[in-house]
Amino acid sequence: MTTAPQIIPAPAVVDGDPSGGFTFAASTPIVVESPALAAVARRFAADVAADTGIEASVIESAGAADPGDALAVRILLGDTGLEGVALAGGVRADGASAEAADERHGVDVSPERVLVWGPTPEAVHRGLTSLRQLVAAAASGGAAELSAVRLLDGPRFAWRSLTLDTARTFHDVESVERVLDMLSLYKLNVLHLHLTDDQGWRIEVPSRPALTEVGATGAVGERPGGYFSVDDIAGLVAYAADRFVTLVPEIDMPGHAAAIFASYPELAPRLAGPDLAIEGLPVAIGTLDPARPEVWRFVEDVLDAVIPQFPQSAYLHIGGDEAFGMDEADHAAFVARAVELVRERGRKAVGWQEAARADLGDDVLVQHWIDTPPQAVEVLRGRVPEPLLEVLGANLRAAVTDVPRALAQRNRLIVSPTQRLYFDSPFGDASTDPAQNAVRARLGMPFYPPQSVRRGVEWDPVADVAHVTDEDQVAGVEGAVWCETVTGRDDLELLLLPRLPGLAEKGWATAGATDWDDYRARLAPQSAVWSRRGWNWYRADSVEWESSPVGAHASA
Known part of the structure; x- marks a missing residue:
């Protein structure tokens, strides 16, 4: 050897x-x-x-x-x-x-x-x-x-994936293709497209034209909106298939629905009050109502349009997370019916971990992401409005039982812990490029602890996930890049590289925490390809890079 x-x-x-x-x-x-x-x-x-x-x-x-x-x-x-x-x-x-x-x-x-x-x-x-x-x-x-x-x-897990947020910042076809090229280079085989959220609706539904005419027009701040046409999705599906990557769509519901309500106001909550609209909140309060037939007509129209656009995916992600302001019983009823509608169309459902609060069949995959204790919300006190603090705290308190409930229902987990695999965390390493350190100051969600490249590999997706006791309980591993702070392609790629190879290491390589010295010796030469490809990448000072032209692609 x-x-x-x-x-x-x-x-x-x-x-x-x-x-x-x-x-x-x-x-x-x-x-x-x-x-x-x-x-x-x-x-x-x-x-x-x-x-x-x-x-x-x-x-x-x-x-x-x-x-x-x-x-x-x-x-x-x-x-x-x-x-x-x-x-x-x-x-x-x-x-x-x-x-x-x-x-x-x-x-x-x-x-x-x-x-x-x-x-x-x-x-x-x-x-x-x-x-x-x-x-x-x-x-x-x-x-x-x-x-x-x-x-x-051969790989350890069959599901090795990245969540790409296209709602907070829209990424055009070329940008998504560049991400697919990165996934292929590191044997990642799934791209989970987060296509809908409060800030924008990013996929064409011909029977519901207002979703793209209205819901797709904006993004966070003053960033331009946009959406993927049916032809765009077909091209991306083919591009991914050529690299043995499966595209999995997410239609986030019943929360994160502000773009839906802007497009079809008749679906918006009928009542207004402190639980539905809290002044000054940076998140939308308002969810789709499972008691209203018009809501389900809408959901079925969307599923009938979206599912055929992704013929290679056996799954559709229904979201199910952060249904702020929604009654627990209503949330569980909505998730259960959405899962059944997906099944009726010949697919299986994936949901964020909050979906496990509903009664799910064992064919549903549950994506575990909340790995912070409820008291962690206290670090935000004084930094966010008190009503938001309570909303977030309630979700964290409820999340404690999500994974045990999912495992009791025999739902396999997609492991996506925030403190390991959320690539919108601020950089924990300084950059050897001064211009990138200026970018570092604004890039990444400020309420997440900074994450080093090393932290991304020194853990195990089974041994270090609470309540998981057996490899068979894990469907796979998935990183996520959320784009509230991402202003464009350069920012997106900077967050992904050099973190993405660490995700691949956790999804493919054998069990156990990766040895850091061995890993960074293998990571260092990767930068030559990134530079030749024109991908923007972060020159973390914890790695002795073999190719690091100072100043290249740094966005201020």
């Missing part, structure tokens, strides 16, 4: 041979032995060219001897030697079983050739992603000198 190569997430099995290596260059053919892998090979070649400038060619072969046999990268379908690597646990967003969507793979680098194999095209894509990182880390002068190594690998 040898030290893990410069790959994130860390591979499960690494065997090295210091006696030789392989030179990867533009002259290196990528030989495909199965037609099912042709698209995977072309994606690999395109990504390597974007990462390094090395433009290799793809050769389709029937498996017979050809010029590609010598000094080539060969990719093929098969599971030879993978018996010792466990199948992924948890749940896949596309509904496939771990066996049908096997991601286990091998990468064998020798002086004669590079071999990448796996039992499915997705598995081969993951193996090529490891090779892609090896090439990028070693690239210099139009070639990459790769050390001989044999990797056998």
Whole structure:
């Protein structure tokens, strides 16, 4: 066994041979032995060219001897030697079983050739992603000198995801595509699109045109609004599928509904009072009423429009969080009916952890995010209006029983703890770039404790989550980037990098807290690809970056 190569997430099995290596260059053919892998090979070649400038060619072969046999990268379908690597646990967003969507793979680098194999095209894509990182880390002068190594690998969890908030700040198609490229680089396989909230409605519902004509027109502050058309979503679904990422939509209800009420005032709460509209609150108080038939006609119209736009997702996220001002029984009734409506349309539901306060079937996934004790709200006293303090405190007090209730109902958890995986937390590390330290002062929710890059990896999604006692209780791991403080693409990418690779490490690599010294040695060379791609990234001073041009992409 040898030290893990410069790959994130860390591979499960690494065997090295210091006696030789392989030179990867533009002259290196990528030989495909199965037609099912042709698209995977072309994606690999395109990504390597974007990462390094090395433009290799793809050769389709029937498996017979050809010029590609010598000094080539060969990719093929098969599971030879993978018996010792466990199948992924948890749940896949596309509904496939771990066996049908096997991601286990091998990468064998020798002086004669590079071999990448796996039992499915997705598995081969993951193996090529490891090779892609090896090439990028070693690239210099139009070639990459790769050390001989044999990797056998597979993910710990089947759901490895990022929540992207498009409501508080709208992100256009190109920006979302750039995020999808980041996910693919680190073997993350789900992008959860938060499409609706108080500040904006971001998806086209043809039968409800006011949602985009009115509800999509603004964002936080003076930022421009926007929405994804049906064609936009179709393009993003295809772009994601090409990278083996599933898009999961969220329609947040019954709370976070101000954009709905602006679009269709007849759905707004009929009564006004201190529980429904509190002057000076930075959050909306008002929820959809489960006793009104017109509310359910609206919900069904939305589900009928949104679900078909995401044909690869077995799930729709119904929100269910922060239903401020809503009676507990009404909230539970709303969530239960929304879940059933999703089921009737052939999908399963995901809800934020507050959804567990309803009676749910065991097919519902519960996204755990509140990992702060109720008394933590006291740090906000004097910083936010007292009515808001009480609203937030009540939700934190109720949240204490959410995870135990979810587990008692046999709901698997998507683990998204705020204090580990909320990337809108302020940076805990200073930057080596003075301009970024000015950005640091305004970026991130001010009531979250600052989070270091190190804190994002020194924990375990099972051992360090309260009430979780068994790996089978976890569907997967998901980070989140909320965009109240994000003014545009540069801010978004700055919050994601270098944090996103840590999320991937927690979702893929073996159990336990990641060793920080090992991890940051693997993290440092990643920045060369980020810079070449033009992605904005934060130069945390806790890592000795191998590529850090001062001032690049820093937004003030």
